[in-house]
Amino acid sequence: MTKGKFDTSNELDDDDFELKQHLFKKFQLVLTENNNDDQRYNGCGLGSFFRPKWLQKFATPRSFMTVFGLLGTVQAMAFVYFIATLTTMERRFGIPSRTTGLMLSGNEMSQILLSLFLSYAGGQRNRPLWLAWGVACSAFSCFILLIPHILYGPGDKAIALTKEYADHHAVNQTFLDIKERMGMCSKERPEVECEEGDYSVVPPLLVFFSQFILGIGTTLSHSLGQPYIDDNTKKTNTPMLLGLTLALRTIGPALGFVIGYLCLSVYVDPSKTPLIDKNDSRWIGAWWIGWLFLGIIMLLFSFLIAMFPKALPKTKPGTKQIQDNGKSLELEHSEPKPPSMKEFPAALKRLLKNKLLVVNIFSGIFYILGGSGYITYLNKYIEVQFEKSAANSNLIMGPSVLFAMVLGFLVSGFVISKYKPTPKYLLGWNVVVGVVFVLGELTLTFISCDRTNLVGYNPYNRSIDIVNSCNAECGCENLKFSPVCLEESSLTFYSACHAGCHTSHKQGKNQTFGDCTCIPQDYVSVANLEVPDSYEYSTHQGIMKEGHCPSPCGSAFLILLVLSSFMHLLGSSGKIGNILVNYRAVDPIDKSFAQGFALLLVSLLAFIPGPIIFGALIDSACIIWDSSCGKRGNCWFYDKHAFRKNLNLTAAAITSIGVILDGVVCYLGRDLKLYEEEEQQAVTQKSAKNGDAR
Incomplete structure (x- = not known):
């Protein structure tokens, strides 16, 4: 039998046996100490006090992808819930669309101010821990959105439409008679009292602050989460894992629509009995309830994310060695040195000089800018063009469109991972998708119900x-x-x-x-x-x-549903290709920083101006404004044709620029190494075969 380094057969003399036994114990001691270091670096837990053994089996890419994907689901739920309840908040606090765009810009303001710093500093530190703090910020932003309701309650107008209010004032029949006559033909009309309380600037400011805090969580999630997955899995598996993650994130809006429908179906003050139903234009749903639920869920996810290690075991750095009479015995473990701020200008310069990265980012900017009108004002668009209530539009439109997006992410992720299309075909597909999107936006200009027959x-x-x-x-x-x-x-x-x-x-x-x-x-x-x-x-x-008389609609809404689903199916199928370009066009050390850089430009040039531009375009189509105390509130009646033309034609023009830039990306990225890991393995195998032949 061949003797190993720690062979303890009877052929060894006593001195050799004692020496080998000593070295073996020393190796075990060093290995145990460094395993503790590895567990802190590669194991699951919180700090040094909570790292049970049963938790370590979850230190895998699949576990992180599941938690991160479900987190994305909750984040998407919150985003869509905000959009779903936006028109209700506008009616409750008398907020015009132009102000709504400014409120939403809080998210992007924090991303502009902090995204470069957060993505650069957190990119090579403990990314799950930084990400967890970002999720905690998102939870805090949900709780802030509860404050307007806590401060102002349901509002006097909403209370006046309840049975309890009518019963309370029943003792004064004269008051009720006057109140009832105010909405009808009567010369005996009392002066309308000025109701200053419903038009405070505090609710919009609180929403802006909430969005500002949310932007911190969005920045950390966008710049750290997906690169962490890419760094801890095979490059050829990245498209499939990204597809699964994006699919989980896309399920969130469907749930957000459902929560929005359920909350808006409840009266703004659940303890009161409304005298109107939810189809009445004066109905104010309980927009605030969902934020309590979403905030608690996000807080729980922040703890789950924090338990993941800085690097998963598959990619832990360092080498293990032991010393045996001058030979290696000790285990060496080194962690990458966190970047210093002195290196920040050089890293930023590398990104700015990367033509492929910059053009790809600007392509996304014009797509997002063109679609921001639909993203922010989708509910308002459906309410105006097809006369669906906020609750009903969420329930009807949401599931079909989001199912199409999930299908697009899953199919594209599977196809890219399995068949590994060349950059020419992968990036060329995005050009095709963009052209179809522009044609779809132009088609939407002609789809609507007939105008409301408003006398006068x-x-x-x-x-x-x-x-x-x-x-x-x-x-x-x-x-x-x-x-x-x-x-x-x-x-x-x-x-x-x-x-x-x-x-x-x-x-x-x-x-x-x-x-x-x-x-x-x-x-x-x-x-x-x-x-x-x-x-x-x-x-x-x-x-x-x-209420309004229903306008003849025919199959218009069904056409909208089918066309929107098809557009989103194609749009989601090209998303993974854009993400891969951002990952592969930069050095691995700059991957998270590149995501933060992209988020900065998108926020500055798309997310901030988009809602403001489209909000102003929508306001320009308003015919009847609410007004109180000399101040203009929200819009009650729009010109359908002007609304539809302003939004869709502007979106098509802006998206067309993104299509042109996608063509430039296809040209610049024609030789991009998308699956470098597999290509290196192929070269290694070929070299090994040549060596065997020799």
Whole structure:
């Protein structure tokens, strides 16, 4: 038998046996000490006090991908929940769309100020720990969004529409009679009190601060999480793992839509019984409930992320050696030296000189800028164009579009990992996707329900004249927009007062009106509605209902659903290719820093100006503004055509620039090494075969 280094057979003399036994014990001691170091570097746990053995089996790329992917699900839930409840917050606090864009910019402001520093400093330190602190910031941002409701409550307008309020004031029948007559034709109208409380600047400021804190979490998640996965797995597996991670993240919006639907279906004050239903334009849903739930969930995920090691066991640095009479015996373990701020300018210069990276980032900027109108104002778009409530639009639109995105991520990740397409085909596919996206945005310009037949509205010059010879003596001045519908003719009136209604009745939660004297005789065609005094009026003996009359829609919404799903399916299929370019176009040491650099430019040039630009475009299509105490609030009625044209044509023009830049990326990246690890293995195997042949 061949003797090994620690062979203890009887052929050894006693001195050799004692020497080998001594060396073996020394090796075990050193190995145990360094294993403790490895566990702190490569093991799961918190600090040095909580690192149980049963937890170490989770120190794998698959475990991190699962936790990080589920974290992405929760983060996406929060983002979509914010979008889903945005219009409700606008109505509750009287916030115009232009101000909404400024509120949303808080996220990007923190990314601009901090992304370079955070991604550079955290990129080569304990990335899971830094990421965990970022998640804690995201949780804190959710709790901040609860403060406006804590400070201001549901609002006097919402309380006035509850049974408890009516019962409380039932002792004063005269007050109720006056209150009831305020919305109808009556000369005895009291002065409207100025309600300053609903228009404070504090809620928008709190939302901005919340978004600023959220930006810290977004920066750390974007710049540290995915590079950590790429560094701890085979390069050929990265596309599939990214696809799975992005798919998990995409499931979040579906859940966010569901939570948004459930919360908005509850009245803003759950302890009260509303006298209106959720289809009423005055309905304010419980927008604030979801933030408590999401904040707690994010806080739990921050602890889970913090338990992962700085590097997973597969990639732990250092070599193990032992000394045996001058030979190696001790275990050496070295950690990479964290970057110093002196090296920051040189690292930034490397990124700025990288043409492929910069062009790829700017391509993404124009895609995001073009899509920011849909991202931020999707609910408003569906409400205006297809007259779906905020809750219903979330439930209908969300699942189909998000299923398409999940499918795109999973299929593209699988195809790229399995078939490893060359850069020419992978990046060329993004150009095809961009062209289809632009065509889709142009098509959306022509898809909508018909215009609402609002009496007195002239769609040609976008003016509204709701006072006529019939209702001039009804005292309708300064009334807020409270539309009522004459279903027989599909005519919508600005209010029951403008329709000349003299009586009202309650049918459950719905208010109905009767004895309406200002109904156009013979229900004149829509073309003549903009000329208020060109027809005779008559008294309508039927029932007038609250709310807009539904516009004929046909298959328009179904077309929107199918087209949007197809566009997002293709769009998600090209996402992984863009991410791989950012990873492979830079040195490994700059990978996280490049993600932070990309986030800085995207925030500065897309996320901040996008909502502001599209918010202003949407506001320019507004016909009827809410107003109180001389201040303009949110918009009640839009010109559908102008809204649709402003948003879609602008989006198509901006996205077209991104398509052109994608073509440049395809040219510059034609020789990019996307699967370098496999190529190195192929070279090694070829060299080994040549050596065997010799």
